[in-house]
Amino acid sequence: MSVSVEEPYTVQLADGVYAYVQPDGGWCLSNAGFVTGGGRTLLVDTAATERRSRWLAEAVAATGAPAPSVIVNTHHHGDHTYGNCLFPDATVLAHEDSRAEQLDAGHQLHLIWPQTDFGDIRISAPSLTYRDALTVHVGESEVRVFHPGVAHTRGDSVVWLPRERVVFTGDLVFSGGTPFVPFGSLAGSLRALERLRELGARTVVPGHGPVTDASAYDDMERYLRFVGALAEAGRAAGRTPLEAARRADLGKFASWRESERLVANLHRAYAELAGEPAGSRLDLVALLTDMTAMNGGQPVACHA
Numbered sequence: 001m002s003v004s005v006e007e008p009y010t011v012q013l014a015d016g017v018y019a020y021v022q023p024d025g026g027w028c029l030s031n032a033g034f035v036t037g038g039g040r041t042l043l044v045d046t047a048a049t050e051r052r053s054r055w056l057a058e059a060v061a062a063t064g065a066p067a068p069s070v071i072v073n074t075h076h077h078g079d080h081t082y083g084n085c086l087f088p089d090a091t092v093l094a095h096e097d098s099r100a101e102q103l104d105a106g107h108q109l110h111l112i113w114p115q116t117d118f119g120d121i122r123i124s125a126p127s128l129t130y131r132d133a134l135t136v137h138v139g140e141s142e143v144r145v146f147h148p149g150v151a152h153t154r155g156d157s158v159v160w161l162p163r164e165r166v167v168f169t170g171d172l173v174f175s176g177g178t179p180f181v182p183f184g185s186l187a188g189s190l191r192a193l194e195r196l197r198e199l200g201a202r203t204v205v206p207g208h209g210p211v212t213d214a215s216a217y218d219d220m221e222r223y224l225r226f227v228g229a230l231a232e233a234g235r236a237a238g239r240t241p242l243e244a245a246r247r248a249d250l251g252k253f254a255s256w257r258e259s260e261r262l263v264a265n266l267h268r269a270y271a272e273l274a275g276e277p278a279g280s281r282l283d284l285v286a287l288l289t290d291m292t293a294m295n296g297g298q299p300v301a302c303h304a
Helices: 050-062 078-086 096-105 108-112 186-199 215-236 241-247 251-255 261-273 284-294
Strands: 009-014 017-021 032-037 040-044 070-072 091-095 128-130 133-138 141-146 158-161 166-174 203-208
Touching: 009 203, 017 050, 032 050, 032 133, 032 141, 040 050, 040 133, 050 078, 070 133, 078 108, 091 096, 096 128, 158 186, 166 186, 166 215, 186 215, 186 261, 203 215, 215 241, 215 261, 241 261, 241 284, 261 284
Parallel strands: 040 070, 070 091, 091 128, 166 203
Antiparallel strands: 009 017, 017 032, 032 040, 133 141, 141 158, 158 166
């Protein structure tokens, strides 16, 4: 299944601060960003394929910035990390759980989308990890990296620039797309949104979709609470996550990309209601099977 998408583009957010946006923001089309100054460049995330990661490198060079010396991975998923190997001179930094998750996942996207040309991708896991928070100084920019708790995954990182009031959220936020929490926690995602609100960011760079502002947190919260309520009602009625998802009226959320993610999110919500710990491993085959069913029987497509 082919998917038509627009070309990636770079947006300057502040002096030396850029977002790299990959439309349409669907499966495998994640955002990145970079901060440059003082002869250094810090890159936030890479891309899913060799080709797209080379485009990202070219976009950084086009601004006159030096090649990245540090990469911060906001989480372990391959659409944000596969391209690490295309920057061999950069130190890859992430939360300690993200390193473990990345090594455990390996070439997982290859298994899910075997017909996608990912190129020459070698798993390049973080060599520098942290537990709670750390700060990287890039020229005049203070880049604060912190763990918001288990949310989208066990090992999420938020990248916050307090002077510029710019935040790179990774997949804690989707702009125009459906959130995806089966690898993390529904309740934890709600707590992470509260931490993001406390920052007072003026500009929000989501993991997928166009650059936005703090109003995106409200949209995410409304959806997550909708999923929580749907899970409680469905589980009480003895419905499976797929049955609950099929009966659901998405309302205003129906226009968001990847609406089939609802059933995967319900799998996580059901697990939490059953007392499973945040970030516990779910059955990936069951998630993909149910999302295929919600997608009219068609496997979800990698847009890269």
